[in-house]
Amino acid sequence: MINESMYQLGSKPSCIRELFMYGMKQAAVVGKENVYDFSIGNPSVPAPQAVTDAFRALTAQEDTLAIHSYTPAGGAPDARKAVADNLAMRTGMLVRPENIFFTCGAAPALVSVLRALSVEGSEIIAITPYFPEYRPFIEFTGNKFVAVPADMEHFQINFAELEKRINVHTQAIIVNSPNNPSGAVYSHETLRTLAALLKRKSKDVGHPIYIIADEPYRELTYDDAYVHYIPDIYPDTVICYSYSKVFSLPGERIGYFFIPDCVTDGERLFAAAAGAARIMGHVCAPSLQQQVVRACADVKPDLTEYDRNRTVLYDALTSYGYTCVKPQGAFYLFVKAPYGTAKEFSDRAKLENLLIVPGDDFGCPEYFRASTCVSYEMIKRSLPVFKMLIDEGK
């Protein structure tokens, strides 16, 4: 007797993964240079040299027990301190190492916090377009998933819609800025308006409505975009972070949740999230990766390539007539399908071995996502195909 929901979750790969696997298969048939795979968010630039050096120095150590032993569940004290110090330096706030809990990437951090917030009837809000896994993460931690459309002109927040969806069951809203898939970065005004609304509503409903800031793209911004430290603007904010994107280590599974002292009931929430991690089999985050983070807490990524990719693809697509908000962060373009649904359009593109992700799973079936964490040469080769496809509809 097997759990049917788990079976459904495990037997249908995500649309993104499916396209990615298809791309690998097609590459073997038509040649790698003839597949234009914009499906997945696998960083395309190498890890920063300091990160590679840290891996080498740590694994060169003679005392292997010092590197590979169990750490406390929340992480090695020195690694937590390095992250806390870095956050304190950047934000000017007091950050205690005890408020950091290392996890195997941002996903389990998020799931742990969501499970800690799951109570009778609890609801969690995500803003459309949202990272597709938010829905199962929210639902299978025992919460109700509530989607609220963004302001689709700038991919900020549609506050009129948001206010309608908040009620006494609302426990939290997930803020993902820079956003996957739109690349939008929330402005200070957006965050201040959000804070004011949540403060008023928290008072109305008689309990804090938390912000869960899912920030794997925090360091990936372009032009003059700036990612504000949300607890400064709204104290009841929990941060989930991952080193996957910033250090180009998505396979290495290292991230954390951080619950600042200013969070109402923060100590209880921290303990509950730790408890949730524990019953999901979390023992500690990979100890070697924790030490890499300790050594590199202050390292910044080089965004030159991602910025070039973003600009080249954005400029070309908009010159052909595609509609797209210029992303200020992350490494995706979220583009309106020029005709038909995005599913139809991406199916058509697939025939040309151009792999783009229809926005259905992001809650926006009129848009498709194109990753820009790909090779520059592939982007250049793909441009005639993008042009041909939009011209077909004219």
Added chain:
Amino acid sequence: MINESMYQLGSKPSCIRELFMYGMKQAAVVGKENVYDFSIGNPSVPAPQAVTDAFRALTAQEDTLAIHSYTPAGGAPDARKAVADNLAMRTGMLVRPENIFFTCGAAPALVSVLRALSVEGSEIIAITPYFPEYRPFIEFTGNKFVAVPADMEHFQINFAELEKRINVHTQAIIVNSPNNPSGAVYSHETLRTLAALLKRKSKDVGHPIYIIADEPYRELTYDDAYVHYIPDIYPDTVICYSYSKVFSLPGERIGYFFIPDCVTDGERLFAAAAGAARIMGHVCAPSLQQQVVRACADVKPDLTEYDRNRTVLYDALTSYGYTCVKPQGAFYLFVKAPYGTAKEFSDRAKLENLLIVPGDDFGCPEYFRASTCVSYEMIKRSLPVFKMLIDEGK
């Protein structure tokens, strides 16, 4: 509003962790050499040289994307193949790489399988003494925890008791051989008797009752003890494995679940366990660690030190009058408290800075556990304290 069960789980560290933390604190007060810490199962011998070499060779590679990128959820194809080939070689069975699913250690492997088996009213059996986390893992994946006492003379299975506890809701029994904490290794006869019982009972209840073989200590056996390949004896067996103990990498979080082709409904169970992993935030197991396993799938540990520790402590304690079954595997001694409860005895021992774990959380409040994955010198220094404590009760 915070989930109260998660808070309870997260705010009370396990008894083992608590003792371990106390030991670190006391070491600062009375000196490291005056604390006899037998609390935790942190391997005390270095990683095998081949494992250390693999870490160094992999991190020396120039192409960091090849090492650090996302792998498929179940693991990198080459790493899965290496594990499958090793299992095939050892067991003489056909093992397909697709039947292996890498996880961040054995704990999430176990939790994923347990959640896949959770249906209305489902029950999971563990044999006393059991690894304490089995209880929360079983209960918080939506199953009922059912404990069955071992045959306490040899720590094999008490079949009369086991049969009484099996009913139509029984989904699986966890088999942990070599056993933590008793060090018992199930004999071929035990496994054959278990298989016969489960076959008969599966027929009675009309659905398979699975064995979940939790085998982190599989490679850690002494004298002529042999760990049988259970699917050979009982086809409906799922294996959960970890490299923590065998490679002395407990912090690195690398293990797997393996569902052989012979398992009834095995493909559905595999998909359901993958789905369960997914909604707990599993993306992939650490990719570098996967590659280390690929390179070292056939590496065997050197057990000389553990064997010496086991023998010295066992011989000394039994010569003082303690009662203990000689462990055939793992790295623990499970000793009967010579007087009072094990909790009282371990509290008394704590006053002498001798840290042993009372068996309450293992389901055996008359026994205490002493880890033998500690330094040989510490064992030698601790012996007079063990002697003094038992003599007090005479």
